[in-house]
Amino acid sequence: MSRFLSGLYSELEPYTPGEQPKDKKYIKLNTNESPFSPSPKVLEAISHEVINDLNLYPDPEVTHLRTAIAKHFGVDKQNIFVGNGSDDVIAFSVMAFCGRGGSLACPDISYGFYPVYAKLFGVNLTEVPLRGDFTVNVDDYLPFDCPIIIANPNAPTGLMLSVNEVEKLINQNPDRLIIMDEAYMDFGKASAVELTKKYDNLLVIQTFSKSRSLAGLRVGFAVGNEKIINDLETMRFSFNPYNINSLTIKAAAAAIADANYYDTCIDTVINNRERTKTDLEKLGFRVLNSKSNFIFASHPNYSAKSLYEELKNRGILVRYFSKERIKDFIRITVGSKEQMQAVITNIEDILKG
Amino acid sequence: MSRFLSGLYSELEPYTPGEQPKDKKYIKLNTNESPFSPSPKVLEAISHEVINDLNLYPDPEVTHLRTAIAKHFGVDKQNIFVGNGSDDVIAFSVMAFCGRGGSLACPDISYGFYPVYAKLFGVNLTEVPLRGDFTVNVDDYLPFDCPIIIANPNAPTGLMLSVNEVEKLINQNPDRLIIMDEAYMDFGKASAVELTKKYDNLLVIQTFSKSRSLAGLRVGFAVGNEKIINDLETMRFSFNPYNINSLTIKAAAAAIADANYYDTCIDTVINNRERTKTDLEKLGFRVLNSKSNFIFASHPNYSAKSLYEELKNRGILVRYFSKERIKDFIRITVGSKEQMQAVITNIEDILKG
Known part of the structure; x- marks a missing residue:
C-alpha cells in the first residue's frame, strides 16, 4: 500500500474472484457462469443506432430497464434498484443499511464477499454457523436486531431455505432488514420476491449473471419496498448516478422480456445438475441437495484439493475453498451435457488412480 | 428515507445530474457531451461474437483496456486504473485516500460531486475560494496537508492551470496527494499525465465521456504511480471487481487506439468554441477563457436564469447553477457548428426582447 491509503483499510482483504487462467483453453466450471449464450434478443437490442448514440449519457433513472424488470416480477418501477452487477447492489446495501460502526449478520459459510464488504465499510460482522448438515437455521438469527444477509440458495453449498422459512425470518423482527441474495434462485424456484409486496423489511437481490447468461454485461438488481429502494437510490446518486451504461440498459431489458x-x-441446467448429482453419487461422492447451478461434492477417499488440481491438469476448472469447514468439497458449476460428461469421465479416471 | 438507512447519511444530498427531459427533442447543450458519434472502430469492436460470449465474466484485471490506455499515454498497465465512468474513479479515490474522518480540499466553485463524496464518505471538506476572476491560485493550497482535488480545466468555469502551476502544487508537499480531475483536458492540451512519471504524489483522472464521445459507455480512468494504482485496485476488488463489462472493455480499447x-x-470542438466565444462577446457577454468543451458566459443586462429558461422554451438546453458566485452565468456545451449557430441566433433574438 502507498503512504496515501487511509489507515481505515490497513486490514482490508480484497475478494478473490474465481481464477481466469489464460495459459490454455479450459472447460470452465469455476465461476457459475451459464453454458449458454444470452437470448438472441440481446444481439438485436445492441443495434448500430444504440452504439452510435453512445456520445450521450445514459438515463440516470434507468427507467427502461427498471420498468422491464418490474414487469417481469409484477411490481412497480419504484420497487426496483439496478446495479452494475449484484456485487454493486450488495455493496450499496451494506453501505446504506449498516455503515461504518454498524452491524451485519450472515452465515459462516456463504458468499465470500460479505466479510470483505464488512471490512471495507467498517461494519461489525457476526458469522452465524450453519448447522452440521450445512443448512441455515433461521432460529439462529432471532437474537440479531441488525441487518441480516443470506444467500439463498446459499453458496457454495447450493442449499435453499423455503419461502416459509424466509417469511419466518422476516417476522422475527419487523424492524430488522432481511437481505436475501437470490443470485441462484432461478434454479431453485422459491423466490421471496412476492413477500416484498407484504413486508417492508425485506430486500431481495438477484442478478443477470447466472440464469440470464449475462455475466459479462454486469447487471444486478434489488426488489423491495419503495422506501428501501429510495435509500439505495440516494446512495447511487451520491456515488455514481450513471452506473448502468446505455448498452446494458437496452440489452438487459431485452433479455428479461425473453422468458x-x-x-x-x-x-436444461436443472436436468444436467440432477444427472450429474446421480452420477457423482454412483462414484461414492456425498453431494449436497443443490438448488443452484453448481454442485458441492465431497469424496470420502479422495482429497478435494487433489481432485481440484487433477481436474485442472486435465483442463477442467472447478472451484476449491481451503476454509476449514468446507475443505473436503469441490464446487462444480453445472455446464452443458457434454461438459458434465467430461467431468464425470475424468473424475472416474482420477479415482481409479 | 426508510427506518433502515444508517444515520450516517441523514444529511446526504445526492448529486443532481443535468436534466434529461423527455417532453420534447432539445438541442442538448447541458451535460458536456460530444456532438459526434464514437469512432467507427467502436462499432466494429462490439461484434456478434463479443455479445454472444456475454455469458462469461469479464476479465477482472481489465488487462485489454488498461493496456490500450497505457499505450496511449506511454506508461505501463500498472499505472492505469479503470472505473465505471470517472465518477467511479473519483469515488474510489476519495474513499481510499481520505476515508471517514479524513480531509479533502477543493476549489469552492468546481465539480458539484466533490462535496457529495465528502458527505457520503464522512470526509471533512475545505472549499478553497477561487480568485475573483475565477482562476485557481495554487498558493492558496499551501496550508493543506490533506489530499487535494482540482478539476483542470475547472468546471463550470472552463479555466485551466498550466502544467507548471500543477507541478508547483505537487512540489509544495511531496507527502500530500494531488488529484487532478482532467475530464476536459483533451480540449485544453496541458495534461499533467507526464508528471506522474516523475512524482508519486499525483493522480490524474480522465474520462471517455467527453472528448471520446462515449458518455453512454461509462469509462473513466486514473494514471499514477503503481503504488497509488494498487491502492485503488484494492478498493475495487473489495467493492466490485467486475466493474467494467466485456463490451465496454472492447469498445473503449478500440476507441482510444483511434487517435x-x-x-x-x-x-472541431475547439474551433466551434472559439467562434462561439467571439460571437457571444459581440453580443455583449463576458465569456471566460474556456479550455474545455463548454462556455461559461454572463450578460450584463440579462439575467442568466431567464436566459436559461428562454432558451429551454425555444428547445435549447443549457445549464444554470443557482450557487451565489456563479448565478449570473450560463454554461453552454460546445456542440456542432449548426447547434452553436442556433444558440447564437436564439440568444440574439432573446436579447432583442
Whole structure:
C-alpha cells in the first residue's frame, strides 16, 4: 500500500474472484457462469443506432430497464434498484443499511464477499454457523436486531431455505432488514420476491449473471419496498448516478422480456445438475441437495484439493475453498451435457488412480 | 428515507445530474457531451461474437483496456486504473485516500460531486475560494496537508492551470496527494499525465465521456504511480471487481487506439468554441477563457436564469447553477457548428426582447 491509503483499510482483504487462467483453453466450471449464450434478443437490442448514440449519457433513472424488470416480477418501477452487477447492489446495501460502526449478520459459510464488504465499510460482522448438515437455521438469527444477509440458495453449498422459512425470518423482527441474495434462485424456484409486496423489511437481490447468461454485461438488481429502494437510490446518486451504461440498459431489458428462452436454459441446467448429482453419487461422492447451478461434492477417499488440481491438469476448472469447514468439497458449476460428461469421465479416471 | 438507512447519511444530498427531459427533442447543450458519434472502430469492436460470449465474466484485471490506455499515454498497465465512468474513479479515490474522518480540499466553485463524496464518505471538506476572476491560485493550497482535488480545466468555469502551476502544487508537499480531475483536458492540451512519471504524489483522472464521445459507455480512468494504482485496485476488488463489462472493455480499447478520429473531433470542438466565444462577446457577454468543451458566459443586462429558461422554451438546453458566485452565468456545451449557430441566433433574438 502507498503512504496515501487511509489507515481505515490497513486490514482490508480484497475478494478473490474465481481464477481466469489464460495459459490454455479450459472447460470452465469455476465461476457459475451459464453454458449458454444470452437470448438472441440481446444481439438485436445492441443495434448500430444504440452504439452510435453512445456520445450521450445514459438515463440516470434507468427507467427502461427498471420498468422491464418490474414487469417481469409484477411490481412497480419504484420497487426496483439496478446495479452494475449484484456485487454493486450488495455493496450499496451494506453501505446504506449498516455503515461504518454498524452491524451485519450472515452465515459462516456463504458468499465470500460479505466479510470483505464488512471490512471495507467498517461494519461489525457476526458469522452465524450453519448447522452440521450445512443448512441455515433461521432460529439462529432471532437474537440479531441488525441487518441480516443470506444467500439463498446459499453458496457454495447450493442449499435453499423455503419461502416459509424466509417469511419466518422476516417476522422475527419487523424492524430488522432481511437481505436475501437470490443470485441462484432461478434454479431453485422459491423466490421471496412476492413477500416484498407484504413486508417492508425485506430486500431481495438477484442478478443477470447466472440464469440470464449475462455475466459479462454486469447487471444486478434489488426488489423491495419503495422506501428501501429510495435509500439505495440516494446512495447511487451520491456515488455514481450513471452506473448502468446505455448498452446494458437496452440489452438487459431485452433479455428479461425473453422468458421463454431463459426458461429452456434453466430447465436444461436443472436436468444436467440432477444427472450429474446421480452420477457423482454412483462414484461414492456425498453431494449436497443443490438448488443452484453448481454442485458441492465431497469424496470420502479422495482429497478435494487433489481432485481440484487433477481436474485442472486435465483442463477442467472447478472451484476449491481451503476454509476449514468446507475443505473436503469441490464446487462444480453445472455446464452443458457434454461438459458434465467430461467431468464425470475424468473424475472416474482420477479415482481409479 | 426508510427506518433502515444508517444515520450516517441523514444529511446526504445526492448529486443532481443535468436534466434529461423527455417532453420534447432539445438541442442538448447541458451535460458536456460530444456532438459526434464514437469512432467507427467502436462499432466494429462490439461484434456478434463479443455479445454472444456475454455469458462469461469479464476479465477482472481489465488487462485489454488498461493496456490500450497505457499505450496511449506511454506508461505501463500498472499505472492505469479503470472505473465505471470517472465518477467511479473519483469515488474510489476519495474513499481510499481520505476515508471517514479524513480531509479533502477543493476549489469552492468546481465539480458539484466533490462535496457529495465528502458527505457520503464522512470526509471533512475545505472549499478553497477561487480568485475573483475565477482562476485557481495554487498558493492558496499551501496550508493543506490533506489530499487535494482540482478539476483542470475547472468546471463550470472552463479555466485551466498550466502544467507548471500543477507541478508547483505537487512540489509544495511531496507527502500530500494531488488529484487532478482532467475530464476536459483533451480540449485544453496541458495534461499533467507526464508528471506522474516523475512524482508519486499525483493522480490524474480522465474520462471517455467527453472528448471520446462515449458518455453512454461509462469509462473513466486514473494514471499514477503503481503504488497509488494498487491502492485503488484494492478498493475495487473489495467493492466490485467486475466493474467494467466485456463490451465496454472492447469498445473503449478500440476507441482510444483511434487517435486520428478523435483528434479531428477535438479540433472541431475547439474551433466551434472559439467562434462561439467571439460571437457571444459581440453580443455583449463576458465569456471566460474556456479550455474545455463548454462556455461559461454572463450578460450584463440579462439575467442568466431567464436566459436559461428562454432558451429551454425555444428547445435549447443549457445549464444554470443557482450557487451565489456563479448565478449570473450560463454554461453552454460546445456542440456542432449548426447547434452553436442556433444558440447564437436564439440568444440574439432573446436579447432583442
